[in-house]
Amino acid sequence: MKHFIERILGICREVPLLPIVILAAIPLALIPTWRPWGNFEVPFDPGVGQWITIVLVIWTIIMSIQGMAEELKEGHVGVDLLAVVALASTVAVQQYWAAWVVMLMVASGEAIESYAQAKAKSSLTALLNAEPRQAHVVTLPGVNNGAASSAAMNNDAGNGSVDTADNGASAAQDDGFRKVNAETVDLTVSTLNMFNPQAADASHFTTVPVDQVKIGDTIVVLPGETVPVDGELLSGSATLDLSNINGEPVPRTVYAGADVMSGSVNGASTMMIRATRLAKDSQYQHILELVRSAQDSRAAVVRTADMLAVPFTVIALVIAAVAWIVSGTPMRFAQVLVLATPCPLLIAAPVAYVAGTGRLARHGILVKVQDALENLGRVNHIFFDKTGTLTVKQPQVVRIEKASSAPANMSAEDLLMMAGVVENYSVHILAKGITRAGRQTRERLSNMNERHSGSGKNLARRPNYPVVEHVAEAVGKGVAGEVDGHAVRVGRLAFVLDSSPIATSAEDRNKRALGHSSSARVNAQADSQNSPEHWPSELEPDEMATFVSVDGKLAARIVLRDIPRPDAKKAIARLKSMGITNLTMLTGDKEASAELIASEVGITDIRAQLLPQDKVNAVKQASIQDARAHMAWWDRITEKFVGESQSKPVTMMVGDGVNDAPVLAVADIGVAMTDGTSTAASQSAQVVIMDDSIAAVPEAIAIARHTKRVMLQAVITGIALAIVAMLCAAFNLIPVVVGALLQEGIDVISILWALTAMFDHDNA
Known part of the structure; x- marks a missing residue:
């Protein structure tokens, strides 16, 4: 009960108009025509309850006009005009309860939009909320930020040799074999003697804002805390939850000397790391930049939905005007307009795309902009780099x-x-x-x-x-x-x-x-x-x-x-089953080697012995040829209307995000596969796969297609229901108050439908 009340209070704080409108129903119901000032012989003489409704209507109209002006400044089409005209018309015909319902629709619409957007952004918000904000820097004397250890390592590299006495005391590396020398062992033992990570207390470290951490600082990460900056593990071993970084569900155990990424969550034991990057340069900050970029962007389909709201507004006004003229009563005008809901266009479309973006993030797939999500669903030609993409990274x-x-x-x-x-x-x-x-x-x-x-x-x-x-x-x-x-x-x-x-x-x-x-x-x-x-x-x-x-x-x-990735053949087969048959391998390797890998994964179009510029040219030429083959007269009309053809062929390049940076940038969609440690991937790619899995490529396309399908279903269903209801109201089949309530139901149906884009199920 307490949690429920807190949620209600939260909604009221976020949308203060909502509780005010609800409370306004009390005087409208109990004292609608009470006039303590007496009766005046005038056509327009509302009572106290009615005046309260009128004042709220005026306030709502003013706020709506201000909102429309702000949206127009940002380049978005403001279509709250329908709500403004509906409010004015219901008051003009003295249908105060209908006006109250329309106000309730406006206020509750804001609350529903806020809830839907928060629900759709839940996966993205979880990433943002997990952002490290503080760090525990070791203050023990003698722990001089690992300078001695670094010197020992550099000296070892310079000598070209490593003398080891591996007697079982030191920790294993990630590959299962230990690589230590006497100086490193001595330094580690002395450090751990001064500081026992398992028995850490506040006297051993000072807590500072994460942006104050310097490269080389020794950091303590307590159980359950988020690693604040990228670093090198000094403790013997640690168990890390990497789900915030690459969606990997199973915790990973790492050993002394391993790279530890910011954003990973420490397990049950305290660990020590040496900072190797500043907070602003660490891996998690690059992930957050991608998330914020995706949240702030608007997909072309969403912008198209904004533009479609204009003709919808015109259609609604025409139906309302014709109904008024034919019937001869202004009441019919209000009856129609209270049913003219633009919410399927204004809310459902962006909610669906934000939900799809969050669903991708949940699968370890980050997109820079929502346009990339939309284009993913229209991909018809995919280029794959061979080494490290279709194959494992080393022989x-x-x-x-x-x-x-x-x-x-x-x-x-x-x-x-x-x-x-x-x-x-x-x-x-x-x-x-x-x-x-x-x-x-x-x-x-x-x-x-x-x-x-x-x-x-x-x-x-x-x-x-x-x-x-x-x-x-x-x-x-x-x-x-x-x-x-x-x-x-x-x-x-x-x-x-x-x-x-x-x-x-x-x-x-x-x-x-x-x-x-x-x-x-x-x-x-x-x-x-x-x-x-x-x-x-x-x-x-x-x-x-x-x-x-x-x-x-x-x-x-x-x-x-060089062997194929275990899931490469299955991923290629799934892409073909989804209707994407233009699959090309680009490689600088020899023809014979390329053909062997291609035959194993199921690709027949092979371009071998290519230089980086050759790869760029191959993708450019494919884009031109595919566009010429698919461009039709209706595509040109669409392109004139919305700025780009919604059926234009889309090329995708899948690579490692570092060596393939030029060709990733030139493709319509560049997809970088990384294990979560590469920051260069986000520089040139529009989509970043954080779990280094090629199976994520068809999964991303499937999610994008499902998102667009859900968005269109929500928009078309909502608009169709609204038009049918408006026509019924034009023939006086739906009373004005009932129509206002019905309009609220149409909004809820459209928005809830759009939210289904965030749910996981099999799609193609």
Whole structure:
């Protein structure tokens, strides 16, 4: 009951005219003709209750005219003229109850609009309300914003080597392998000795506004709090809720050294991070900019609805005037106009589009402007970048082939795990794929051991993390290190067979510090042909290989390739089922590699070996050709009327938002796929997919189509009901007071229908 009363009071504060109009019904009902001043022999002599209604009508008319003027200044067509004329006409014919109902309609319409807009914006508002506003900055002496740790890391990169003594005390990284050195361990231990995150209290930190946080500050994030700025995790591990960033429903566990994004919500334990960006530059602020941009924009269809309100107003006035002239009574004019409701155009159309925008946000799809939402529903030609969009971001291991000279006591899986833990320290393009494959193999074997631990089977239980020492990388050649006492090398054939110490030049150290690597490391065909081992199969055109040696002997060949995303084929099939058959792959890769990926995902139109400018030209030419093929005479008329053709073909480019920035910008709709960490995506794309899922592409189009369909249904239904009711009133079938109430019902039906655009169900 208390909550209900609070909601009622909130509505009254937001729309103060509503309670005043409701209260005005009391004197209108009890003392409508009471005249304490006496009766005057004049045609127009209202009583107290009626005068109160008249004053409110005058006030409502004044406020409506002011609102119309403000809308016209903003470029929106003000059509409250119908309500103004209806109020004036009902008072003129002394139908005070009808005037009261029309005022109630105006006031309650504002309340309904406020509720509908708030409901439609609920998903967007949740993002805005979650904006971090304060941060806890550590004030303990000796915690000097992580400068020592940064210096240690830079020194490590510059030396081109990493000495590790992985004894199980340090935390695992996101890829499952730990990468620490003695200086980092010492600093972390000393810091945690000074500050125990699990027992944090206010004496250890000071709370400041988030915009006062500086790069390098050490931040404490308490359980349940939102991460205030982008940073690097200093604590051993943390569980983060990323649903506000990318819609990911399952919390993600990250480990020391991982990037932590602002806007993510901390789990059950206190964590420490080092700020790597200012608040204004952090990831969540870029998301909020997209949200605010979408809220402030108006879709072309909504602007069209504004323009359609003008002819509707004319039609209503014509019907009312004809009814008055034919009947000879001004009452008929008022009867018609109280039913002339522009709310399906004024409220239902924008509510539907805001609801659709919120629904997209709930699925981790953000749009810059509502025009993008409208255009999504009209897409007829989609261009896909290959690498990182249709495929995973790095080449993946497809098989490992054991050499005859490999140690007999090591399986292919053992060799893959050893290669993976060494490659964890490399910056080469193949490193992450090998590291991931090694981690997955380790996890699979670990799970197998756990399942059979009580079965009596003699399965060797491997340690969770091997001891890794003396890791060094020769840029462009490979990486070497000691794993559980074995000398392991991964890279070019000549490199892995060379047992001499790695000499890292100053140039190599600089390249490694900058994260550069040479493509010379991979020459799979030549290395395989020159290998002393006879491998069981030839490499395919899209395959690449790297070699592994153990204790100076060739042990294995690891074969990698660019593989499609797991959901790419299903996403392409869904797009085709939705009638979008113009699907094109754009890539700078070789023709043979492109054809293999395209055949696997179901795309037949392939443009390979393209430079960035070639991709831009391909999209431009497609836009021109598609427009010529689809442009009809009625499209030209529509274009003259609303500024653009509503059936004009729309091209879409889907890419990673960084390398594809030029072509994302030139397409009618640029869609950037990101995992929530890329801020460059929002610069050139109109739509940003935050969960890095290609399945979101057909989902976004389906939501856009459903939103437009709901909007049109709400508008057409509301206008049709209003016109039918006006015609009935013109023939005196609907009394003026009943008509005013019926008009309110039409408004509610239209707006509630528009709100269904926010509900999830299968659409195409």
